[in-house]
Amino acid sequence: MEEINLFTTRNTGNIAPASLKTLTRRSLLTGLSMALALGCSLPALAQEGPTLTVGISTPVNQLIPHSVFQGTMPWIHTMYDALVFWDGGPTPQLAESWEMSEDSRTLTVKLRQGVTFHDGKPLTAQIVVDNLTWATDPANNVTGNAFLKTGTFTAVDDHTVKLEFPIPAPQILTVLAVLPIMDLTSDIVSQPNGTGPFKLAEFIPGTSMSYVRNDDYWDKDRLPDVARINFPMYPDNASLMAALSSGQVQILAFPDFRQLSVLEGQGMQLVSQDPPGNWMLRFNAAEGSAVADPRVRTAISYAINRPVFSQLMTGGKSTPTCSHFPPASPAYTPEIDEACEYNLDKAKALLTEAGFGDGLTVEYLAGSVRQPELTGYVPILQEDLAKIGVTLAIEDLSSQALGDRVQQDNFQVAGDWYPWGIFDPAVFFIGPSFAPNNLSNFTDPAYLDMLTAAQSEVDQNVRIELYKDINRYLAEQNFIVPIGTRPYIYAVRPEVTGFGLDPFGMAFYNDVAMP
Numbered sequence: 001m002e003e004i005n006l007f008t009t010r011n012t013g014n015i016a017p018a019s020l021k022t023l024t025r026r027s028l029l030t031g032l033s034m035a036l037a038l039g040c041s042l043p044a045l046a047q048e049g050p051t052l053t054v055g056i057s058t059p060v061n062q063l064i065p066h067s068v069f070q071g072t073m074p075w076i077h078t079m080y081d082a083l084v085f086w087d088g089g090p091t092p093q094l095a096e097s098w099e100m101s102e103d104s105r106t107l108t109v110k111l112r113q114g115v116t117f118h119d120g121k122p123l124t125a126q127i128v129v130d131n132l133t134w135a136t137d138p139a140n141n142v143t144g145n146a147f148l149k150t151g152t153f154t155a156v157d158d159h160t161v162k163l164e165f166p167i168p169a170p171q172i173l174t175v176l177a178v179l180p181i182m183d184l185t186s187d188i189v190s191q192p193n194g195t196g197p198f199k200l201a202e203f204i205p206g207t208s209m210s211y212v213r214n215d216d217y218w219d220k221d222r223l224p225d226v227a228r229i230n231f232p233m234y235p236d237n238a239s240l241m242a243a244l245s246s247g248q249v250q251i252l253a254f255p256d257f258r259q260l261s262v263l264e265g266q267g268m269q270l271v272s273q274d275p276p277g278n279w280m281l282r283f284n285a286a287e288g289s290a291v292a293d294p295r296v297r298t299a300i301s302y303a304i305n306r307p308v309f310s311q312l313m314t315g316g317k318s319t320p321t322c323s324h325f326p327p328a329s330p331a332y333t334p335e336i337d338e339a340c341e342y343n344l345d346k347a348k349a350l351l352t353e354a355g356f357g358d359g360l361t362v363e364y365l366a367g368s369v370r371q372p373e374l375t376g377y378v379p380i381l382q383e384d385l386a387k388i389g390v391t392l393a394i395e396d397l398s399s400q401a402l403g404d405r406v407q408q409d410n411f412q413v414a415g416d417w418y419p420w421g422i423f424d425p426a427v428f429f430i431g432p433s434f435a436p437n438n439l440s441n442f443t444d445p446a447y448l449d450m451l452t453a454a455q456s457e458v459d460q461n462v463r464i465e466l467y468k469d470i471n472r473y474l475a476e477q478n479f480i481v482p483i484g485t486r487p488y489i490y491a492v493r494p495e496v497t498g499f500g501l502d503p504f505g506m507a508f509y510n511d512v513a514m515p
Contacts, residue, residue: 049213049227050514052496054507055240055249059206059233062189065180067141073488073506074253075231078198078211079118080180083109083128086423086503090173094123094181094195104168104458111159115218117183118199125155131181132163143420144175144430167456170463171426178504197224197510208232222510229509237372244268244491250514251499252491253507257314257373260489269492273501274328275485277419278321279309279374282406282433285479286441290362290412295354297478300362300413302347303384306340310484312380313373318484324434324474326485328422331467336475348388359389365406365414370399374415374483406439417486422503425467426455433480442479 058071065076083095090098096112115123135142136149151169154162163172183193190203195218198211209231213224232249234240237256244252245266255263260270281300283291291297306320322340325331351357362385366375375396382392397405405411418433429451432439436448450473454466474480488505498511 049225051228051230052226052251052509052512052514053230053232053249054251054253055234055243056231056253057234057237057240058254060209060231061205063192063200063203063209064140064188065182066135066143068143068178068504068506070254073504074490075209075211075229076180076506077196077502077508078229079192079194079196079200080182081115081195082179082181083111083176084173086174086177088503090177094128095176098173102458104170105165107163107169107172108156109161109163111161112218113159115195116216117193117195118214119183119186119193120216121183121193123181123195124158125161126158127183128161128181129153129155130184131179132161134184135179143178144171144427146435147171147175147430168458170455170458170460171424171430174423174427175430177502197222198229201228206233224510224512226509226512226514244493247493250493250496251507255489255491257317257489258312258376260315260317260491263491267494269494269496269499270489271492271499271501272317272487272489273503273505274422275319275326275487276328276423276503276505277417277421277486278324278326278482279318279371279415279417279484279486280433281481281483282411282414282416283440283479283481284409284412285443285477286409289441290360293354294477294479295350296356296360297481298476299347299350299354299388300385300390301478301481302341302343302350303388303390304381304481304483305342305384306483307342308380309373309377313377314484317487317489320484321482322475323471324421324480324482325425325428325467325471326421329425329428330464331425331428331471333468333471336471344384344388351388351390356389359391361391361393363393363395363412365402365411366394366396367399367402367415368396370402371415371417374417378415409441418480419486419504425464425470428467429455434474438479440479442477444477447473447477 054074056074060071065072065080081094083093084090085093094112094115095109098107098109100107111123111125132148132153134140136145138145150166152164156162181195182188186193197214197217199214201212202210211229213227217223240252241259243249264270283297285292310316310318310320321337323332323336364378366378368375378394382394385392402414406414418431420427420431429435436451450470454463454470457463457466488501490507492499495515497513500508500511502508
């Protein structure tokens, strides 16, 4: 039987939207054409309402909303809608309703009628099918692309889409919640056409983005009060913090955790949700690696002082954990955290058992920009590891260089973080950290068998128990070592109300109100 890879390829973030409200349509004022420096967008008209400024530190160089990460999460929901919204479960968005077959292999979706893109083009089933097909191309970096690749997508009629899979697909609605629907015939890099509550007014790659309210938005109950959102891109966190303090920006996306107490002292609101994942150490488990032996990886785990990491590097906003599924996950197993400890004696004993009683050297790839919290903690870990005979050689790299080294298997240990942990547990295994073709090169056949069994189980209660068993297995193998929960946090000035996040950490601005 041909093996089917259900998971992501290697080339590759809770507050639900605020309560619905009915807003009076704004009258349009004088027309205003906007000339763009390095990319053009739809012409915009001046509108009544306040302007919101959201500062971001991750440069945005193109407007394709994939992959979903810190650079895209603040602005995806301005321009794009998905078929469903996730609010502890799927709720209608562009999809008005859906029906899953008894064997969880076929999903039939009924689209909302009357939805148009920003240029007036109607949303059709074929456009959705084209988006699903586009998402299966690994080059497009869509979360769950290899899982989607196993599916067959059909436009039954103008407003009905059928998705068929070879084995049960209980996580498909979660995947659809992070699949923005685009007009693929538009210039999706610099002048994209979406169905969202805001439309692009100006895009200067690496510098700024501006969006204006879409007064033809299909959901009249959630038509924004804000007329315009600007996203200036700042070169460093210090200048972004200063802009927030002075009022130049009203929202700061993903502030440095070490500055959160300062922001709270200034009266800023810290908006977050249940942490969907954890900070972690990623180990290269390939044969011949210094950390190929799970006993070595577990020894290093024992040397991590997780409470110190939480207090010093996150101001206590992170909860120390050894569980790969975070506490908000249905597959969380509390006994793993109950046994979690900082114990250098146990670490030393495991190293001796693994044949490294005389010590070893391990290379660690750090990223001061990409992972400032982990990078700040690593010297503490380095000192603790030295006490048990492990020399941690630290190399600090740029974000791009760090990512390239991991993708090229040219690493032993690297700091990172992972999301997706609080949704259907199957979703957890479509990302590059835990998929069978994971970045750690962990290839135990028993692992794939466990994932396949859990994926194929239709009974929800049985499935959850199988994923709890997988969580226990991950805690034994430790090719990924969790350190602490990693919430998504936005700093918001006190005069701004109604700002919310979805469970993925993506921002909603429909209900924002400002003086």
